[in-house]
Amino acid sequence: MRMFSPMIVGLLAVAGSVVDAPHAAPSGAFEPIASVVMHPRCINCHQDQSPRQGDAGTVHLPLVVRGKDGHGAPTQPCQTCHQTTNTADGFVPGVEDWHLAPLSMLWEGRSKEQICEQMKDPARNGGRRTGEQVIEHMKTDPLVLWAWVPGRRTIPPLSHEKFVEALETWVKAGMPCR
Numbered sequence: 001m002r003m004f005s006p007m008i009v010g011l012l013a014v015a016g017s018v019v020d021a022p023h024a025a026p027s028g029a030f031e032p033i034a035s036v037v038m039h040p041r042c043i044n045c046h047q048d049q050s051p052r053q054g055d056a057g058t059v060h061l062p063l064v065v066r067g068k069d070g071h072g073a074p075t076q077p078c079q080t081c082h083q084t085t086n087t088a089d090g091f092v093p094g095v096e097d098w099h100l101a102p103l104s105m106l107w108e109g110r111s112k113e114q115i116c117e118q119m120k121d122p123a124r125n126g127g128r129r130t131g132e133q134v135i136e137h138m139k140t141d142p143l144v145l146w147a148w149v150p151g152r153r154t155i156p157p158l159s160h161e162k163f164v165e166a167l168e169t170w171v172k173a174g175m176p177c178r
């Protein structure tokens, strides 16, 4: 019995991840995904207590806070200014239910590998368990799609179509983070 215990420990170690990386050699499959998720259009919302603005990621003016559910303080919710579409001049971004990503999905200041691990972890990705569930949000969510129609702002380096292809390739490869 005793000689089997290291194996049991090994099994327990992988049980927590969605899919375990099958090999050690860097696959690079997360690289194109990182180029999008670390782009200011995404990361400006995946922040700590306050969103950021512009490609330089400066603190949001006026200063707004997360509030209890990411929608801002009761006296100044995001929806005061962020409507369901961008303003006609493209200055104020708008998508229905515009709000900050939950703290468990904080990406600011994290490395590619850390963001990748976080994305796969059901405790920090909104309970998404399978590869398909993990990438579904990025294929269809209006807040994600906004990054490609952001008004007077730059867009991520890949088209949304290429981004989806990269996500599917990553899932097929077992969601490696290196």
Ligand code: HEC
Pocket (backbone or CB within 6 Å): 036, 037, 041, 042, 043, 045, 046, 070, 098, 099, 100, 101, 102, 105, 118, 119, 120, 124, 125, 126, 128, 134, 137, 138, 143, 144, 145, 146, 147, 156
């Ligand atoms: C307006 C703010 C906003 C923008 C812009 C935004 N997000 Fe999010 N993001 C959110 C919110 C809010 C959630 C939580 C929604 C949920 O869990 O259903 C979220 C959740 C996520 C999740 C799920 C959590 C996870 O780690 O699996 C992913 C992935 C994600 N966003 C990717 C992106 C990408 C990629 C972009 C840019 C192309 C982006 N987001 C742009 C607000 C934003």
Ligand code: HEC
Pocket (backbone or CB within 6 Å): 040, 041, 042, 044, 045, 051, 052, 053, 054, 055, 060, 061, 062, 064, 065, 066, 070, 071, 072, 073, 076, 077, 078, 079, 080, 081, 082, 091, 092, 093, 098, 099, 100, 153
């Ligand atoms: C008083 C009005 C106002 C409120 C309230 C407000 N915003 Fe903004 N927000 C703006 C304006 C105006 C801009 C455009 C400024 C610019 O791009 O220079 C902006 C830009 C942004 C951007 C930048 C997009 C990008 O990638 O450059 C994000 C992210 C953002 N707001 C998130 C939020 C969130 C989340 C809330 C609620 C917690 C919120 N805002 C509340 C007025 C507001």
